[in-house]
Amino acid sequence: MKRRSFREAECPVARTLDAIGDWWSLLIVRDAFDGIRRFSAFQQNLGIAKGILSTRLRDLVEAGVLSLAPASDGSAYQEYVLTEKGRGLFLVIVALRQWGEDHLFRAGERRSMLVDAATETPVDRLKLHASDGRGLTWEDTRIVDAASCAPKGSPSPPKSA
Amino acid sequence: MKRRSFREAECPVARTLDAIGDWWSLLIVRDAFDGIRRFSAFQQNLGIAKGILSTRLRDLVEAGVLSLAPASDGSAYQEYVLTEKGRGLFLVIVALRQWGEDHLFRAGERRSMLVDAATETPVDRLKLHASDGRGLTWEDTRIVDAASCAPKGSPSPPKSA
DNA sequence: GCTTCCAGTTCTATTTTAGAACCAGTTTCG
DNA sequence: CGAAACTGGTTCTAAAATAGAACTGGAAGC
Numbered sequence: 001m002k003r004r005s006f007r008e009a010e011c012p013v014a015r016t017l018d019a020i021g022d023w024w025s026l027l028i029v030r031d032a033f034d035g036i037r038r039f040s041a042f043q044q045n046l047g048i049a050k051g052i053l054s055t056r057l058r059d060l061v062e063a064g065v066l067s068l069a070p071a072s073d074g075s076a077y078q079e080y081v082l083t084e085k086g087r088g089l090f091l092v093i094v095a096l097r098q099w100g101e102d103h104l105f106r107a108g109e110r111r112s113m114l115v116d117a118a119t120e121t122p123v124d125r126l127k128l129h130a131s132d133g134r135g136l137t138w139e140d141t142r143i144v145d146a147a148s149c150a151p152k153g154s155p156s157p158p159k160s161a
Numbered sequence: 162m163k164r165r166s167f168r169e170a171e172c173p174v175a176r177t178l179d180a181i182g183d184w185w186s187l188l189i190v191r192d193a194f195d196g197i198r199r200f201s202a203f204q205q206n207l208g209i210a211k212g213i214l215s216t217r218l219r220d221l222v223e224a225g226v227l228s229l230a231p232a233s234d235g236s237a238y239q240e241y242v243l244t245e246k247g248r249g250l251f252l253v254i255v256a257l258r259q260w261g262e263d264h265l266f267r268a269g270e271r272r273s274m275l276v277d278a279a280t281e282t283p284v285d286r287l288k289l290h291a292s293d294g295r296g297l298t299w300e301d302t303r304i305v306d307a308a309s310c311a312p313k314g315s316p317s318p319p320k321s322a
Numbered sequence: 323g324c325t326t327c328c329a330g331t332t333c334t335a336t337t338t339t340a341g342a343a344c345c346a347g348t349t350t351c352g
Numbered sequence: 353c354g355a356a357a358c359t360g361g362t363t364c365t366a367a368a369a370t371a372g373a374a375c376t377g378g379a380a381g382c
Binding site: 003023048049050051052075076077 | 337338339340341342347348349
Binding site for chain 2: 003004006010011012013014015016017019021022023026027030033034046047048064085087088089090091092093094095096097098099100101102103104105110111112113114115116117118119120121122123124126127128129130131132133134136137138140141142143144145
């Protein structure tokens with residue numbers, strides 16, 4: 001009765017959710033983007049049980065999203081910091097944020113906001129584009145099998161690995 | 162011992178995850194984007210227990226992400242279709258997909274691909290821009306409280322709601 | 323009208339989570 | 353230095369969620 005795994009799914013969305021799609025992981029990652037690094041800081045900020053946090057952090061480190069580094073304040077403790085792979089989740093967080101802003105707030109309700117630090121102005125909306133720059137909506141797209149759609153530099157035909 | 166709720170969180174990311182952040186919801190939404198509409202089709206495609214699927218679909222309908230519509234094939238059954246709100250999750254799915262493509266596949270491994278239907282070429286990567294069009298990375302951004310960052314047409318000061 | 327399919331609901335067993343208690347190593351500080 | 357408090361966990365129990373199978377009532381197929 002184990003939870004189904006999509007680690008080997010053909011769909012990248014499924015693999016991503018398999019890796020970080022549980023209830024707490026993305027919240028932890030969001031906190032990491034907000035500068036939180038210490039176990040107790042995550043725990044207090046999220047109100048998560050320590051046992052769960054412990055396994056989630058371990059899983060995220062195992063997944064290569066976070067890594068353990070010596071504390072920046074010189075103490076003997078360690079900190080959890082985003083790896084390059086973890087920082088790659090930024091647009092996932094932004095996409096979640098923009099959807100929430102659009103659909104989950106009543107008018108005038110207090111909310112945090114993502115701004116361009118240089119100008120303090122809100123960032124632009126994410127948009128999807130074709131390779132030639134045209135804007136795309138869901139209706140303009142299709143899912144195909146990679147084998148049938150080799151990109152320019154066709155790295156290698158899917159023979160073994 | 163209820164699961165903590167972020168329905169009233171100030172952070173849009175937290176609200177979004179509260180609404181659709183559990184293990185199955187985004188997979189169901191992904192399937193919906195792929196054209197799946199019937200209970201049994203979701204069930205077979207995901208390998209999810211029927212009981213869970215039942216509550217997940219009910220929750221998604223309640224959240225306004227899916228709606229029930231009479232079956233398009235003329236039968237007496239009903240179908241689950243994405244609402245406008247649900248279609249708004251497209252970029253979330255795309256962001257998850259691109260991260261998975263980048264970090265969760267070995268070279269040459271078979272994977273599905275999102276293409277521009279018109280040209281059959283892979284879509285562009287999502288990118289974040291400032292309001293003036295400059296590309297932004299995480300390091301270029303900050304989270305601020307909405308009240309301290311009123312946008313141009315300052316809709317209304319956060320007085321009541 | 324009998325059988326099969328569809329879309330669930332209900333049931334039990336297993337797994338996961340929450341929350342509190344506990345603990346070893348660290349830091350504080352008197 | 354030694355006691356007290358803090359940090360980062362682990363362990364324990366109880367509650368909740370999930371998996372999987374069995375069951376059900378209406379719709380379709382024949």
